[in-house]
Amino acid sequence: MKKQIRIAVVTGASSGMGKEFARQLGYFYKNLDEIWVIARRKERLEALKKQCRVPVRVFEGDLLKKQVYKEYYRSLKAFCPDVRMLVNSAGFGKSGSFTDIAGEGKKIQTDMVDLNCRALTRMTQMTLPWMSRGSRIINLASAAAFCPQNGFAVYAATKAYVLSFSRALGSELRHSGIYVTAVCPGPVDTEFFSVSGELTDPLKKLTLAGAKEVVRKALTDSRRKRSVSVYGAGMKAARLGAKLLPHSLILKAEEFVTK
Numbered sequence: 001m002k003k004q005i006r007i008a009v010v011t012g013a014s015s016g017m018g019k020e021f022a023r024q025l026g027y028f029y030k031n032l033d034e035i036w037v038i039a040r041r042k043e044r045l046e047a048l049k050k051q052c053r054v055p056v057r058v059f060e061g062d063l064l065k066k067q068v069y070k071e072y073y074r075s076l077k078a079f080c081p082d083v084r085m086l087v088n089s090a091g092f093g094k095s096g097s098f099t100d101i102a103g104e105g106k107k108i109q110t111d112m113v114d115l116n117c118r119a120l121t122r123m124t125q126m127t128l129p130w131m132s133r134g135s136r137i138i139n140l141a142s143a144a145a146f147c148p149q150n151g152f153a154v155y156a157a158t159k160a161y162v163l164s165f166s167r168a169l170g171s172e173l174r175h176s177g178i179y180v181t182a183v184c185p186g187p188v189d190t191e192f193f194s195v196s197g198e199l200t201d202p203l204k205k206l207t208l209a210g211a212k213e214v215v216r217k218a219l220t221d222s223r224r225k226r227s228v229s230v231y232g233a234g235m236k237a238a239r240l241g242a243k244l245l246p247h248s249l250i251l252k253a254e255e256f257v258t259k
């Protein structure tokens with residue numbers, strides 16, 4: 001009988017934290033046969049083949065369109081893999097007031113919802129039937145999930161969805177031995193800011209973390225079956241603050257800082 005291949009799947013693997021997950025996974029899970037990577041920039045995904053310990057299979061495509069899901073599903077059916085890990089890292093943010101961003105382009109905010117929430121949910125739904133006891137799901141939420149944010153309204157709301165969804169899914173799946181971790185970093189030094197707009201907030205600049213460190217902690221927390229992974233003392237304090245303080249007060253403070 002043909003041996004079932006053991007794989008990990010990483011969306012948004014062409015840069016930033018997704019790329020770092022693809023690189024580090026081979027060290028955390030020594031018995032992976034392949035890593036399947038998904039993003040739009042094919043040449044970046046192809047370059048990963050030289051940077052990963054484990055053979056890489058490339059799925060080039062836009063997660064806002066149907067085609068890449070069709071190809072992914074076709075491959076799942078063809079290989080019947082044991083998916084040991086799914087990392088949903090594809091996502092983007094756009095900073096600015098809701099009305100200003102709406103003026104920049106009709107689809108930016110709805111695309112943010114579609115990629116950060118719908119695509120992540122769709123990938124999870126498609127992949128779960130191929131996961132088994134001991135498998136892991138890692139979803140990239142953000143510290144922006146902890147409370148509403150002026151000037152990042154839609155992005156923070158999408159990440160609140162990811163955090164809430166991940167925690168409930170993890171609770172539902174615990175009996176089947178599949179563990180879900182929501183990763184909630186503060187600002188991380190990646191290409192994220194070339195899309196969202198430059199990082200200007202001095203407080204955020206001060207807490208800027210490295211992708212390598214955030215990903216290493218996320219993989220360690222996932223191994224420890226933690227439902228939430230928060231990197232750094234600053235973000236842990238922010239999480240606690242968001243639990244203790246009224247969100248109306250935080251919004252007022254944010255308004256004051258961003259003026």
Ligand SMILES: NC(=O)c1ccc[n+]([C@@H]2O[C@H](COP(=O)([O-])OP(=O)(O)OC[C@H]3O[C@@H](n4cnc5c(N)ncnc54)[C@H](OP(=O)(O)O)[C@@H]3O)[C@@H](O)[C@H]2O)c1
Nearest residue numbers: 012014015016017040041063090091142187188190191192
């Ligand atoms: N950097 C931060 O400060 C920070 C903080 C907290 C949470 N996060 C979250 O962490 C995740 C990873 O972000 P990052 O910092 O690593 O940013 P990044 O370097 O910009 O990476 C984003 C990834 O998403 C992929 N992507 C974007 N749109 C896509 C689409 N329509 N279809 C398929 N793939 C798409 C990009 O690939 P292609 O362009 O090649 O398609 C890229 O690989 C995101 O969910 C982000 O919201 C980031």
